[in-house]
Amino acid sequence: MAQYLTMVKSDPSTDKGEQTRRHIYATALTLFRERGFDNVTMQAVAEQAKVAKSAAYYYFPSKEAIIQAYYEAVQNEQDRVCEEHFAESSDFKKRVASAMHTKFDLTKDDRKLLGVVFRYTGEPAHPLSCLGKGTEAIRRRSIAIFERAIETERMPKDLQELLPLALWSLQMGLLIMFLYDESPNQQRTRKLADGTLDLSWKLYALTKLPVLRPVRAKITSLLRAAQFLPAV
Structure with a gap:
């Protein structure tokens, strides 16, 4: 790749x-x-x-611009690969697993380059900050992959908003471990990803219960206020 x-x-x-x-x-x-x-x-x-x-x-006005172009290339390729996988299966769990693992597959030989984006997490104005304006477009595209992954699953509308953001956040956390994982093919991280997803499906089944609708509404409201979800 x-x-x-x-x-x-x-x-x-x-x-x-x-x-x-x-x-x-x-x-x-x-x-x-x-x-x-x-x-x-x-x-x-x-x-x-x-x-x-x-x-x-x-x-390229800077080295950082080259890294931004690299991240865009990774995202383009992930979009392409995931669309192929999504066309092959309507099972949303398999689709989510594909969205999670393709990021690992594409960056496994470039973990040092991937690490550059995390270096500037505490510098919001830096063009490579993973939560900054400079990476906003890539961030939205990364979340959108999870939106497409779950679109075959019937679920409450608020969960359709919450779940992609939660899965993207999980992926970002796993990518930090991925950077340090020296096991063959980063199997420690991949096993943790699969185990965490298995646990997530159990929690997902619970969160769909009507009794938890007020809790979902509160979480959604908090995330909107923090601008992690778009305003309505």
Whole structure:
């Protein structure tokens, strides 16, 4: 899957400018993987790509912009893979598991690059902060995958809003462990993901009960006030 993640866009292009942009992007990712994000400068990217430094800055104004392009490529590929999986099954549990594990599959060889986004969690204004404005579009797309995963399951309307956000939050928490997981194919994290999802389905069955509707309403209200859910 690595070949998809070295492309900024999914469709081929004969435009020379786009080819140059892709070349700079692919060169930068190779350097980041070899030397680490902190040890690579835009000057080094330009020299390795054999382009003028001004050209590198023209297409990517910063190293962070290259990482943003990488995250977009990961998200594009996850969208594509999940749509294929969703077309094969209407079982929402299998669909959710697919949405959870495809993120691991796509980033397993780039965990250091994935870790850059968590580094700036405490800096809301940073373009790579995982809860900041700079990553808002990717964040919404990540949540939308879980929205599509559960769309075959009949459930109360408020749960249709709450569950994708809860599953995305679970995935974000698991990704932190994923960064540190040195077990083969990160099996510790994957087993924890599967076990947590099994537990989640038991809790999900309980939350659908009418007696818990006021509790769901309160949680929904709190999340709207915190702007984690859109206003109505």
